Amino acid sequence: AEQDPDVLDTWFSSWLWPFATMGWPEQTDTLKKFYPTTDLVTGPDIIFFWVARMIMAGYEYMGELPFKNVYFTGIIRDKQGRKMSKTLGNSPDPLVLIAQYGADALRFGTMRSAPLGQDVLFDEKDVELGRNFCNKLWNACRFRQMQGGEVQGEIDSSKLTTDDKWILLKLNEAIREITEALNSYNFSVAVQALYRFFWNEYCDWYVEASKAVFFGTDEARKANSLAVIDFVLSHTIRLFHPFLPFITEELWHGMGYAADMPDDQGGKTIMNAPWPKPFDSDLRDAYSLDDCYLEFAAQKYEVVTQGRNLRRVGNIQSGKKVKFVIKPSREILPHDAEVIKILLNAEAFEINADYAAKKGTPTAHTPWGELFLPLEGHIDPVAETARLTKDLEKIQTEITKVEQKLANPAFAQKVPATVLQEHQQRLVEWQGKLDHVKAALEALAG
Structure with missing residues (x-):
């Protein structure tokens, strides 16, 4: 056998990729626009074969570096750490996964389990989690539309509840954390921050707390809470777009957030919408967003957490209406008491400084006082x-x-x-x- 003398290997032509694909050696408009570029995404196993040679070719033929940053992806392995292979039968078909769970679910679940600088231990449960999250996002937007279809106008700072201020402060934290993670190419951290903010803070706490307003009779406050929800959702959907491109495009238009935007600023596609920025001092001052509301809400939600624990101690199902009593250590305003009542799914939340609990009553010490769950009539x-x-x-x-x-x-x-x-x-x-x-x-x- 004799080696063919005039055939070059694959890597020889590949090292010309940054400029040969755009008309080089002619100085085309495309070449002028896109060379040099910013980022190269590749695997660490071809640093010598491809990355280093593209850099050398760039200096040799173009006189400058072809890209500024190189992002190395991890190798996708099975959950036992083995490389994917047909022989082992551990390599799932992405098209089958997309058909079953959706493209966004596969994208989100994989990125959430892909820590920077490490291989990905693929588990289909992560894709299932991605699908569940897409459903959560869709249902949260549906809940908003059930309260009234029209997008609300400006937020009235005088009608903001403590829960409104808390979620706005949490949104600001999320914008800052996610932007910093993306700028440092730490995509799994960005995804986890989004997951925590949207599922735990927005859905589990704020949306449930806002029902105290929606079940009330103050129409002006209802409209203001909807304005807060629109503000939060319009920012959150944009934060999600790099990770969930299809569902966020659908929701961006379906929720009406694109309606009043210029075509090049999100009117035609969310891809052109401005990336959310951390709040400046003027916005924080306009809405009186002092960090004290973070601690205030955290204490209030801790009362709820302790109350839910009392249900478990007393073996009382979460769906059963029961009465809670608190001996307060501070003033509890009617709105906050109503929020606690709703979040505890209680038939009553009694504030009683003189309450004398019977023997065997489940009790918890909370930041706002001693909380009791009377069991009379509920258990033997x-x-x-x-x-x-x-x-x-x-x-x-x-x-x-x-x-x-x-x-x-x-x-x-x-x-x-x-x-x-x-x-x-x-x-x-x-x-x-x-x-x-x-x-x-x-x-x-x-």
Whole structure:
């Protein structure tokens, strides 16, 4: 066999890519516009074969560096850390995943699990999480439209609730954190920040808290809360666009946010819409966005968290209407009391400085005072104590089983790391259940 003397390898032509694709050696308008470029995205395994040679060719033929930054993607592996291959059968078909979950779900789920500088351990559950998140975004926008289809105008600062100010401050934090993450190419951090802001802070807390306004009779305040929601959603959808391009384009137009925008500023496509910027001092002053509202809301939501924990201690289902009583350590305004009542799904939230709790009443110390969940009429203390005692014995048996396995050197050496981690996680979960049952028994004992 003899090597062909006049055929060049693939890498020889590839190193001309930054300029040969745009008409070089002619000085075309396209070449002048796009050379040099800013970023190159590639894998670390071809630094020598491609990246270094493009740089050398750029200096040789164009007289300048072809790109300023090189972003190295991680290798996508299976959840056991193995390379994808047909032989192992661990390489899913992206088209099948897109058909099942959607392109945005695949994109979002993969980026969320792709930390900077590390390989991606692909798990289809991440794509499923991406789909669930897309559904959450869609439903949050649907909730907004159910309150009235028209986009609201300017926010009236005099009608802002403490919850309104809290979510605006949280939005400002999210804009800053996500922008900084994108500027440093830390895409997984940006995705996680978006996830935390939108799911945990906006949906779980603010939207639920805003129902105190929507269920009320103050129409001006309702309109103002809708203006806040429109402000937050129009910014959030733009923050999501690099990660969820298809659903955000649909929502941008469907929510009416493109209607009053110039064509080159988001009127035709969200791709041209201005990227959200952190609030300047004028905007913060106009809406009285002092950081004290972050702490105020955090304390209020901690009351809710403690109340939900009391439900678990008393074995009261979250959907069952019950009464809560608080002995306040500070003034609690009617709006904030109504928010707490709604978030706790309570039939009543009583503020009573002289409340004397009966023996066995589940109690929690909160930033706003001592919180009680009276159990009269909801459980039989004797039967509940018997049930919890039985659960306690079962949990202790399970903990002993897992501890014995983990203490066995032969088990730890023979099983795969994933199995060992599963047992360690199982032990943590059983210990958490044990703490919960003990707390419930202590509450019943008074």
